[in-house]
Amino acid sequence: MKIPKVPFSPIRFSDGTLFLLDQRKLPSRELWLACRTSLSVWKAIRHMAVRGAPAIGIAAGYGFYLGVKDFNGGYRAFMKALDKQSRYLDSARPTARNLAYALERILNRVSGSGERDIKKLKNEVLEEAKKIHTDDIVLCRKIGEYGSALFGKGDTILTHCNAGGLATSGYGTALAVFYTLKEKKIPFSVFVDETRPLLQGARLTAWELTKSGIPATLICDNMAASLMRDGKIQGVVVGADRIAMNGDTANKIGTYGVAVLAKVHKIPFYIAAPSTTFDLKAKTGKDIPIEERPHAEVREIHGKQLAPKGMKVFNPSFDVTPHRYISGIITEAGVLKPPFSFSLKKIKEILSGK
Ligand code: MRU
Numbered sequence: 601m602k603i604p605k606v607p608f609s610p611i612r613f614s615d616g617t618l619f620l621l622d623q624r625k626l627p628s629r630e631l632w633l634a635c636r637t638s639l640s641v642w643k644a645i646r647h648m649a650v651r652g653a654p655a656i657g658i659a660a661g662y663g664f665y666l667g668v669k670d671f672n673g674g675y676r677a678f679m680k681a682l683d684k685q686s687r688y689l690d691s692a693r694p695t696a697r698n699l700a701y702a703l704e705r706i707l708n709r710v711s712g713s714g715e716r717d718i719k720k721l722k723n724e725v726l727e728e729a730k731k732i733h734t735d736d737i738v739l740c741r742k743i744g745e746y747g748s749a750l751f752g753k754g755d756t757i758l759t760h761c762n763a764g765g766l767a768t769s770g771y772g773t774a775l776a777v778f779y780t781l782k783e784k785k786i787p788f789s790v791f792v793d794e795t796r797p798l799l800q801g802a803r804l805t806a807w808e809l810t811k812s813g814i815p816a817t818l819i820c821d822n823m824a825a826s827l828m829r830d831g832k833i834q835g836v837v838v839g840a841d842r843i844a845m846n847g848d849t850a851n852k853i854g855t856y857g858v859a860v861l862a863k864v865h866k867i868p869f870y871i872a873a874p875s876t877t878f879d880l881k882a883k884t885g886k887d888i889p890i891e892e893r894p895h896a897e898v899r900e901i902h903g904k905q906l907a908p909k910g911m912k913v914f915n916p917s918f919d920v921t922p923h924r925y926i927s928g929i930i931t932e933a934g935v936l937k938p939p940f941s942f943s944l945k946k947i948k949e950i951l952s953g954k
Contacts, residue, residue: 656698750870797915
């Protein structure tokens, strides 16, 4: 299979080392983190050196290999070690479905291979991790194709958080739509929500769009409402961390507010996500676990204290947008429209291998 080009590769694996473009340091420094153990990959995920649902899944796949590559023992013990590693990596962050998706996919390949030779089985783990990585490039490209058809000349599109190349294998989901519009030479522009508390919009989406020459304007999260009222936004595209089978979608905290605003102002609100982000076991948004992150993320910015030291904080990292606010979900299988109970059948078929 020919792998399409990506604007950049934030994740690389070579010579037994996983290299991650450390997203905590962007945009001021482009530093690469070298991970040689599953512990270092777990930490990179937990502390968000790598972040964004598909990127977390890809990194975990390689982390899985790093966790078992030095295993010494027989087949049964190896299968136990795989199970242990899988549970361990899965504990790094709770909301992004792609994390468990990647681990389950590797486990299924190994246990279904019929192979008993440990060296060959280790190789299967690595092969599947690489495949998850390259597949994501293809999925994101398709999302870009379908999503770009939703917009036209002169549109201004709002995005929240970072669902770009950094959050995936290099092309993004929401940002795939923008990269494709640019490739098609359709003039458009973007408003970027800064996305407190960790500023993924201001730091990461702004970095990506600047790098690729896409016209973009950074706004504070509380500015979207008046821009919508003034007719300055024609559509919203955001990514997803986990999508329930009725279309309810978990994404970065603040997404729900943007969706409500879009509904009130009659602006289309789209989710862009690959099938790997859908959770067959989550019937509705109530089944999606929401991560609560350290309180210092709200009390401080970049280690600089804003609020009084003992100030009580609530810091949920994601919220769930109910499906009734979503105009469509842009996937590799097309733009799924409401009623989602019907259109999501396509995703069920992809995920169950039909
Ligand atoms: O906490 P983060 O930065 O990992 O949250 C990321 C998001 O919410 C993204 O929008 C989502 O993972 C989609 S990435 C294509």
